Amino acid sequence: MQQTLVLVKPDGVAKGLTGEIISRFEKRGLKISALKMFKMSVEQAKSHYAEHQGKSFFDELVSFITSGPIVAMVVSGENAVKAVRSMMGATDPLNSAPGTIRGDYALNVANNIIHGSDSENSAEREINNFFTKSEIVN
Numbered sequence: 267m268q269q270t271l272v273l274v275k276p277d278g279v280a281k282g283l284t285g286e287i288i289s290r291f292e293k294r295g296l297k298i299s300a301l302k303m304f305k306m307s308v309e310q311a312k313s314h315y316a317e318h319q320g321k322s323f324f325d326e327l328v329s330f331i332t333s334g335p336i337v338a339m340v341v342s343g344e345n346a347v348k349a350v351r352s353m354m355g356a357t358d359p360l361n362s363a364p365g366t367i368r369g370d371y372a373l374n375v376a377n378n379i380i381h382g383s384d385s386e387n388s389a390e391r392e393i394n395n396f397f398t399k400s401e402i403v404n
């Protein structure tokens with residue numbers, strides 16, 4: 267059993283896609299083990315996206331992810347990390363296959379609706395950035 271961190275980004279929440287995204291994961295057989303809506307602080311954003319510090323799009327990324335409410339969740343299940351990543355589609359929505367979340371709902375790399383951890387190690391670090399142990403159900 268794996269856990270992964272999913273964020274419905276501010277554009278996804280604003281477009282009313284939170285329910286659709288949760289529904290896709292549930293229908294696939296994945297479980298929602300924790301869920302909350304909040305506005306990310308700049309501090310949390312810099313920590314969450316630490317690997318991208320120094321890149322040309324970093325400041326834009328931090329300002330976008332902190333621009334409005336997000337929905338954060340822990341998604342659990344067999345191979346949850348890889349399953350979620352494949353359901354999200356490629357980072358740039360122009361390369362995301364139709365049928366993926368980004369391929370169906372996004373057009374722009376900076377506004378690509380959803381985040382999902384890229385490995386088990388990232389998932390553990392990212393989950394700890396937003397959730398305490400007691401907020402996650404088993």
Ligand code: IDP
Nearest residue numbers: 323326327356357375376377378380381382384
């Ligand atoms: P991922 O979200 O598919 O894991 P990463 O390479 O980890 O993609 O990038 C993190 C986020 O940074 C992307 O989801 C996207 O929103 C943003 N991003 C990535 N590349 C660019 C870019 O070239 N311009 C603007 N934003 C970008």
Ligand code: MG
Nearest residue numbers: 381382383384
């Ligand atoms: Mg990433």
